[in-house]
Amino acid sequence: MLNWMAWTMPSGLFFIGIASILLVMTIFEIRKPCVERKGWLPIPTTRGDRLFIGLLSSAFIHLSFLGLSDLSLWIALAMSALLMLILLRWG
Numbered sequence: 001m002l003n004w005m006a007w008t009m010p011s012g013l014f015f016i017g018i019a020s021i022l023l024v025m026t027i028f029e030i031r032k033p034c035v036e037r038k039g040w041l042p043i044p045t046t047r048g049d050r051l052f053i054g055l056l057s058s059a060f061i062h063l064s065f066l067g068l069s070d071l072s073l074w075i076a077l078a079m080s081a082l083l084m085l086i087l088l089r090w091g
Contacts, residue, residue, distance in 0.1 A: 010073035014062065014080075018055060021084075025051055039091045050091045054084040 029047065036044040041053070058080035065076040 008073065010077055011062075014058075014073075014077060017077075017081075018058075021051065021055075041087075041091045045091065047088070050087050051084075053091065054087040057083055057087070 025047065034047040036046050038044045039050075041050070043049075045053070061080050061083070062073065062076045065071060065073060
């Protein structure tokens with residue numbers, strides 16, 4: 001049914017990771033609601049704001065790797081995961 005799509009292992013893991021993160025963040029938000037805080041980002045953000053910014057940044061990293069280099073998407077995945085951890089912790 002999805003034969004027309006060019007799924008690769010890295011892109012599949014990327015979307016599975018996004019779904020997992022959204023599920024965990026939803027459960028965490030229900031259990032312990034967060035408040036806005038000011039990190040190194042220039043705006044006060046909530047946990048969900050930082051997640052959204054991280055996911056958007058991850059998409060741009062992956063698209064940049066696809067369009068501008070022949071490097072493996074595993075590198076983009078590692079960079080995205082590191083950026084996400086930094087944004088969620090200190091952003």
